[in-house]
Amino acid sequence: MTSAMADAYPSVAEVAAAASAFARFRPGLCALRQIGRSREGRPLHLLTVGRGRRSVLVVAGPHSDERIGAATALRLAERVAADPWLHARADARWHFLLCLDPDGTARSEQGPAVRRTPAEHFRHSYRPPAEEQPEWAPSIRAADDQLPESQALVDVIDELEPFLQCSLHGNDLGGSWIQLTRDVPGLAEPLGKLSAERDVPVQTGTYDAMYWTVSGPGVYVMPEPGEPTQFASLPEDVNRSTWVRPHRYGGMTALFEVPMWASRKVADTEPHPDPARALAQLGALLRHQSDRARLLLAQVRDTLPGRPSDSELPPLLRLAEGLAAICPQVAADWEALHPSPVPLTRAHLAALDIAARRISLRAAGTLLRLLDGLPPALPGAPAARIACEAQLAAWAAELTAGHDLAWIPVPEQVDLQAESVLAAFRLLTD
Template structure:
């Protein structure tokens, strides 16, 4: 991004808009154009690196095509969680990515440690420094379009949006068809959300803490709102285009079997974690969150059996937890907090990881998409949404 800014100083400005908790700069490239603003952010979650490649491609495209600057000035944030991104560098800096390598090197923070998930709602004031930096950018530029570039593990392409813009259905269908990426009919984290058309799901702003129903014991619950909701307060359209990293085979996993598998996996990880030393690492709360997510997914599967059948994440979320628990064990041993007992527990966990991976790999047969497909899809998504916003 610095090379682009240096090469086009009359059109570009690269500035630091904030600092991460570890002191990493949050850099934003502004490409000057029309009177209204579009904000595009990569890396909203630490384990989602596709958007960084898309953002660089978008910057080059915007500079080379003056027509996309006629109505909009573009603000491009390379990562809203650089600290978390660094903990995924073992697998995220090369392509293609193998499913096992990904899960062994994965880090996905607990929700309260994710900048994208700690925007304000009533009663919640746990904004992280990175969140506050993005809030300041949104308050300053008031984007008519705010895009968080997410990527899923498997499945198909879909949108999470802040309001039901019907034109996005056609944008998604066109981008999906052009880049040969299937649409996702019902993502597991979209069950129960309203939809204006195939693959597009409207995410209501999270309720305030006092208005939320009490969570079941041990189940996951959200922290704050997201960047799309914060942008919507200024009237902007928020969109999160999800794209899968791996193409997979359809699986046959009834909801009841999925719920049973998730509950068993959650119990296995919980018991293993309890046998580890109590000393904390950055990975321990992340593992605890995956256990809570599995418990919630199991209940949702019980309550929504039609939509919860054949969900890839039922096989992959346990792997996320096991992979991060292995990293937790490695961190404890590196700090000198382990002993022969910890090594035995680590060996038992390794057996669990291998069994769960074998089950997932056999069922899904994952094949990585080409990076150019994923970047092309996200680029088309951004430009299509920008045309919608520029026309209103």
């Protein structure tokens, strides 16, 4: 399915077609079924390989702007089908949820198909707010208001009782790393080896796992209940997400991150010489970008017919406003990191710098997506588009120059992620 993969991410439709053909030609070993539908009616496909008693669940596409997972799932299905050690002799069945958020992922397919620049990536990718992300939604939404994608994932976890759930993520900028809800001793060694072979830095400081326990370079283990798992400004709660659902059955979840663009700075383990000053500078950057994003928001809002009230604003505008509004809260979180419970390295500050700049780039890209849906002759729309495009280009150029980014070809992203999953599986089964 993936042997001749181009340097591009496959679409939701292409992945489904490839999986259907794969299962059809291996009727005794593989099966493809539908386990639910998305909010917009797209099917949620589960590809199963093997007939063992123990289940591995691989979840692709948990974030709609992180498209590597589906290609990795197809690669893993090929590897498992071809190697009895991975299914029959390990008494395992592998289940691949091919895309958890097909609606959002389909939106991210717009724009250039191959090797986008960072500016093109943020211009065309789509990432909904946390309450609309299927893995996070159960920790934010009311119990009687769950997304159908979240419910389908919870149901399949309850059905399969996996000893290992693998969530396939893809950070846009940085390095490779793994987050675990339970430790897998020794996993840092293969991660480091696999990453070095592909010239991908192992991310030793990350915004996502700042408070997590370090098991080894690039491997982070979820803190004990009651300990902080992330910054206070973020609405998600790891302990009520779909990541911990396999714990009911003695299982665990591993999140595998590989970058689109590599930045060596996220692997620098040297202590930062002046973290207080650097955090203050990042706080100022966040507030400045928030102010600039608010000006763009006002300009775009003025183009909307009828000047809608806050409750009537288009979803994309509400999303952009939420991104701009969270910047001062994030700035306060980061400024409070000194003195820090975590010894801050250059890698930590590099990761925070990337995260800060990413928020505003997503806001600008979201505004441009909104403008794409408006009549081009609408009064004020051309000027708003020019302003948003210029700001996105400037912010993307600053990010690129500050982190010396290097594109990782899609086949190498897939290879690194797939081999990291297999390394975790072998450590748990050997």
